[in-house]
Amino acid sequence: MIPSQTGSADPLLSIQALTVAFPPARRGGSEARVVQGISVQVGRAETVGVVGESGSGKSMTALSALRLIPEPGRITGGRILLGDDDLLQRTEKQMRTVRGGKIAMIFQDPMTSLNPVFTIGDQIAEAVRLHRRLPRHEAWEEAVQALRRVHIALPERRARQYPHEMSGGMRQRVMIALALASEPEVLLADEPTTALDVTVQAQILALISEIKRDTGMGVLLITHDLGVVAETCDRVLVMYAGQMMETAEASRLFAMPAHPYTQGLLASLPERLAPDAAPQRRLPFIAGQPPAGGQIPAGCPFRNRCPKRMPGICEKPLPTTTLGPGHTVRCHLYPAPEPTR
Amino acid sequence: MTLLTVKDLSVHFPLGHGQVVRAVDGVSFTLQRGETLGMVGESGCGKSTTARALLRLLPATRGSVLFEGQDLLALSEAQMRPLRRRLQMVFQDPYASLSPRLTVGQIVAEPLEIHSIGSGREEREAKVARLLTSVGMSPAIARRYPHEFSGGQRQRIGIARALALEPDLIVLDEPVSALDISVRAQVVNLLADLQEQRGIAYLFVGHDLSLIRHAAHRIAVMYLGRIVENASSAELYQNPRHPYTRSLLQSVPVPDPARRRERAPLEGDPPSPVAIPSGCRFRTRCAYAQPICTEKDPPLISLPQHSDHLSACHFATTLPMWQPDANAAAP
Numbered sequence: 001m002i003p004s005q006t007g008s009a010d011p012l013l014s015i016q017a018l019t020v021a022f023p024p025a026r027r028g029g030s031e032a033r034v035v036q037g038i039s040v041q042v043g044r045a046e047t048v049g050v051v052g053e054s055g056s057g058k059s060m061t062a063l064s065a066l067r068l069i070p071e072p073g074r075i076t077g078g079r080i081l082l083g084d085d086d087l088l089q090r091t092e093k094q095m096r097t098v099r100g101g102k103i104a105m106i107f108q109d110p111m112t113s114l115n116p117v118f119t120i121g122d123q124i125a126e127a128v129r130l131h132r133r134l135p136r137h138e139a140w141e142e143a144v145q146a147l148r149r150v151h152i153a154l155p156e157r158r159a160r161q162y163p164h165e166m167s168g169g170m171r172q173r174v175m176i177a178l179a180l181a182s183e184p185e186v187l188l189a190d191e192p193t194t195a196l197d198v199t200v201q202a203q204i205l206a207l208i209s210e211i212k213r214d215t216g217m218g219v220l221l222i223t224h225d226l227g228v229v230a231e232t233c234d235r236v237l238v239m240y241a242g243q244m245m246e247t248a249e250a251s252r253l254f255a256m257p258a259h260p261y262t263q264g265l266l267a268s269l270p271e272r273l274a275p276d277a278a279p280q281r282r283l284p285f286i287a288g289q290p291p292a293g294g295q296i297p298a299g300c301p302f303r304n305r306c307p308k309r310m311p312g313i314c315e316k317p318l319p320t321t322t323l324g325p326g327h328t329v330r331c332h333l334y335p336a337p338e339p340t341r
Numbered sequence: 342m343t344l345l346t347v348k349d350l351s352v353h354f355p356l357g358h359g360q361v362v363r364a365v366d367g368v369s370f371t372l373q374r375g376e377t378l379g380m381v382g383e384s385g386c387g388k389s390t391t392a393r394a395l396l397r398l399l400p401a402t403r404g405s406v407l408f409e410g411q412d413l414l415a416l417s418e419a420q421m422r423p424l425r426r427r428l429q430m431v432f433q434d435p436y437a438s439l440s441p442r443l444t445v446g447q448i449v450a451e452p453l454e455i456h457s458i459g460s461g462r463e464e465r466e467a468k469v470a471r472l473l474t475s476v477g478m479s480p481a482i483a484r485r486y487p488h489e490f491s492g493g494q495r496q497r498i499g500i501a502r503a504l505a506l507e508p509d510l511i512v513l514d515e516p517v518s519a520l521d522i523s524v525r526a527q528v529v530n531l532l533a534d535l536q537e538q539r540g541i542a543y544l545f546v547g548h549d550l551s552l553i554r555h556a557a558h559r560i561a562v563m564y565l566g567r568i569v570e571n572a573s574s575a576e577l578y579q580n581p582r583h584p585y586t587r588s589l590l591q592s593v594p595v596p597d598p599a600r601r602r603e604r605a606p607l608e609g610d611p612p613s614p615v616a617i618p619s620g621c622r623f624r625t626r627c628a629y630a631q632p633i634c635t636e637k638d639p640p641l642i643s644l645p646q647h648s649d650h651l652s653a654c655h656f657a658t659t660l661p662m663w664q665p666d667a668n669a670a671a672p
Contacts, residue, residue, distance in 0.1 A: 053521040153609075167610045168384070197383040197548060198592040202606035205594075224522060227551075227594030231601055251598045268526045269596050271551040281533045283555055285526035289491050 011041035012083065012218045013065060013103070013186045019077035020060050020069055020242075033296065034073070035060050036242045042186055042218035047209075049221045049233035049250070051265075053290055057242035058222045062188045065220070066099050067092075082186070101131055104179035108191040110171035113178065114163040120147070120174050121159030127181040146177040150207055169200035173207065180211065187212075190222040205232050226269060230254055235326065238262050241291050241301035243318075248327035258329040260308045261286075300332065308333060344509060344542050345372040345395070350404035351566075352387070352394045362614050364390045366566035368404070369641065374509070375536060377543040379557030379574070381550055381589070383611060386563040388546045392512045395544075396428050397421060408510075426456050426506035433515035435495035439487040445498055446483030449473065452505045472501040475538075476531060493524035497531065504535065512544045517552065529556050550593050554578055562586045565611055565622045568641055572650040581663055582644060582652040585623045590665065621655065629656055 020035035035057040042048050052058040063069055065080055067087060080087040082102060087095065099105075107113060115123055124143035128134060134142065140159070147155035150173040163171055172192065179187060189208065193201035209232060212219055223229060229236055229250060236253050238246045238261065246259040257263045264286040266272055288305040291297065300306070303314035310332060319336035322328050352365040365387040372378050380388045393399045395406045397413060406413040408424065416424070432438040439448055449469045452458075459465040470480035476497040487495055496516060503511050513532070517525040529552065535541060547553050553560060554574050561571045562585065570583040581587050588607040595601070607626055612618055618625050624634040633655055641653040654660070 053523060169610055198550065198594075199383060199588060199607040200610070201594070202592040203608075206606055225594065226522075226596040230596045230598045231594040254596065254598050265523060266596070268523055269551070270526075270555045271593070271596050281555065282530050283526035285530065286523040287527075289493060289524065290521070 011043045011081075013042045013220065014081040015040050015061065015065060015078070016081065017078040018061060018064055018075065018080065020057070020064055020073055021076045022073045033076075034242045035064065037078070038237070038239070038242075038244055039078075040220070040237050040247075042220050044218060045212055045216045046235070047212060047219040047221055047233045049223060049229040049236040050239060051223060051226060051229055051236060052239035053224055055241070055290055056239040058239050059190050060242075061239070062105070062190050062220060062222050065186075065188060066103055066105060067095050068099070097131075100127060100179070100184075101182050102184055103186045103188060104182060104184035105188040105190065106172075106175050106179050106192050108194045110168070110175040111163065113175050114171065116163055119160050119162055120166075120178075124159075124174075124178050124181050127178055131182040142181070143177075146181055147174070149180070149211070150174070150177045151203075152177075169196055169203065172196060172200070172204055176204070176207065176211075183215070184217060186218045186220065188220050188222070191224070192221075193228065194223070194225070201228070208232070226254075226265060227271065238265075241296045243301055244328075244330060245302065246327075246329045246331075248324075252324065252327055258323055258327070258334065259331050260306050260333070261302045264305075264307070300330075342374045343371050344374045344376075344408070346405075346407040347371070347391075347395055348405045348407070350391060350394060350406065351402045352390050352399060353402040356615065360615050363566050363617055364614055365394060365401075366614075366617065368563075368566070368568055370561055370568060370571060372510070372542050372544060374542055375540040376559065377532075377536065377545050377557040379545045379547060379553035379560040380563060381547060381553055381560060382563035383589075384548070385611065385614065387566040387614070388563050389514055391563070392430075392514055392544055392546050396430060396512060398430075426452070427509045428512070429503035429506065429508040429510070430512045430514065431496070431499050431503050431516050433518055435492050435499055435519060436487075438499055439495055441487055444484055444486055445473070445490075448487070448498060449483070449501045449505055452502060456506060458506070468505070469501075472504055473498075475504065475535065476501045491524075492520050493528060496520060496528055500528075500531065500535070504539075507539070508541060510542045510544065512546070514546045515548070516545070518547065518549065525552065532556065550589060562589065565617055566614055567622060567653065568651075569623065569653045570651065571641065572647075576647070576650055579663070580650075582650065582657045582660060583623075583654045584627045584629050584660065587660075587663065588626075621653075629654075629660065631655070 016039050018035055018038045022032040022034060024031050038061050040048060050058045050061060060069060064075055069075060075088060121140060121143045124146050125139035128139045128142045144155045144159050147158055152158050152173055193204050196204060208219060211217060221233060233250045236248060236250050237244060240261050246262050257266055267284040268286060270283055286305055291301060299315040300318055303309045313332045318330040320328060320330050321334040321336050348369050350365055350368045354362040354364060356362060368391050382388050390399060394401045401414050446469050449472055450465050453465050459468055469483055473480050478497055517528050520528060545553060545557050557574050560574050560577045561568045564585050570586045581590060609626060612625055620636050621634040621639050624630040639653045639655045641651050644650045644652060644657060
């Protein structure tokens with residue numbers, strides 16, 4: 001059993017001990033291991049959050065599930081199971097039917113997914129026809145229906161418009177409609193609301209939850225926003241410098257964070273201060289900066305910023321310790337029990 | 342002591358065919374010396390345009406900006422120049438706002454050179470070293486280039502540059518929005534320290550309501566080119582008296598699953614600033630709207646019991662008690 005594994009008995013998507021590396025930028029340099037041994041599972045109608053700061057490897061983890069790691073990066077270890085199907089064993093041609101088929105992805109910037117020179121109705125209808133053989137007019141009807149499902153008013157009229165004619169929030173809805181056109185089993189959502197206003201963010205998060213509830217789709221939500229995690233996720237994986245630091249059910253992670261990094265992140269959130277307390281002008285913070293890719297130290301990658309670091313200990317390989325049901329932490333404060341034969 | 346009084350500031354952009362974008366449409370507020378005023382609202386509400394217009398980085402259509410009794414909008418460019426050093430700005434994107442061709446030392450020293458401050462290189466170098474130290478950076482980095490630094494460090498360099506001329510006011514346009522969460526608090530704390538030491542006033546434009554609550558003494562909430570509510574941070578969060586402010590506060594996700602809410606999100610998008618609704622501009626999305634809201638534009642006025650709390654709502658005094666978790670899901 002992989003101890004850092006988190007999740008349900010019968011997952012839709014199971015990422016196991018994933019490792020992603022980029023070759024050294026110059027001769028004699030070291031390769032950058034941007035993802036190191038990450039395991040995460042997404043079950044039916046479940047939302048799993050992957051939290052981390054920029055460079056933590058959270059987006060690379062999601063992109064790996066579609067085998068879309070940008071060159072020259074490579075998946076160097078692990079397995080990615082969609083049901084019983086190991087996606088790392090599939091040909092590139094077979095992967096094309098998985099992408100935007102059983103697994104769909106949405107991004108922070110909808111314009112990366114939308115083509116500016118086609119109407120949104122044409123784009124959704126095309127996605128529908130890629131996965132189901134339908135006559136054009138039926139695919140168009142499906143597209144209008146898809147827009148209605150993401151609560152776009154006047155969907156018949158909107159279908160004839162171009163992306164630039166819409167607001168940011170509406171484009172995000174269109175991208176979700178596009179992603180849902182193939183009725184995916186798993187939705188990978190990479191910072192889907194980061195560029196949106198809080199009011200629109202609330203609308204989009206409510207929409208994703210509603211569709212998940214109606215269709216049983218699993219959602220892997222990549223975000224840096226712990227507020228979004230608390231509001232939407234069933235389980236959470238906290239990443240730092242490409243590694244898993246802690247994973248637990250959301251309610252447990254927020255109630256009893258074990259890793260000093262998780263504790264520091266939660267403490268630095270202004271909303272976590274007592275809600276009725278007078279505003280304080282100084283906020284708690286984590287000193288220092290995250291390490292750059294390729295400069296990740298051996299042992300605990302967080303130790304240089306950690307208020308609880310133990311010299312001589314934190315340089316050693318991290319133990320993986322289970323603290324409770326589904327709650328796993330990687331930190332020398334929690335030594336693994338002695339192995340039994 | 343009042344540092345800045347903005348009265349009826351408007352910034353309109355003609356589109357042709359008689360259409361006009363009313364990006365800022367009658368904004369009034371005051372800023373005290375050494376105080377931080379937070380300015381929040383959705384994108385397109387005119388908060389950044391307001392900030393730029395009062396520094397004259399954009400031409401205002403109407404209104405006045407009194408800085409120590411002088412109307413900045415009525416001055417010639419030559420009259421404005423000596424005042425510019427006292428009004429500085431820090432931008433959102435720490436990657437775009439620092440020239441990649443200049444060393445950190447040159448970037449921080451540039452304003453000193455433009456305003457001919459300090460005689461000779463040595464004096465300027467010493468000043469740059471002091472400025473870098475004051476933002477928590479080593480003076481040794483003066484010889485290095487911006488690309489060698491992270492976003493949080495670059496933002497510190499941008500702040501050092503803004504401090505170089507010892508300004509009375511710094512406009513901060515989303516100063517921490519591009520930074521990682523663990524670094525945001527560092528920069529907000531630095532700004533608070535500098536304000537305490539130097540008595541600088543900040544106009545802090547942002548969209549992160551929970552952060553602004555801690556960074557600002559007062560908060561002005563903007564909607565579609567107008568300020569709809571203006572109160573002290575504590576008062577605004579505990580007793581919001583405009584329906585839009587309440588919608589904004591309720592939209593902020595709470596990082597605590599135990600307080601997870603089934604919320605009623607604000608529907609739709611704000612109307613276009615080309616076609617601002619009659620009467621109250623928020624009425625098309627407001628749950629409390631009545632016929633009077635279509636007919637009469639509510640002015641931004643003090644609440645009867647609170648001269649320091651302003652709201653532009655016909656029902657400011659009769660809105661129900663504010664309960665932040667009113668929509669909390671039953672346990």
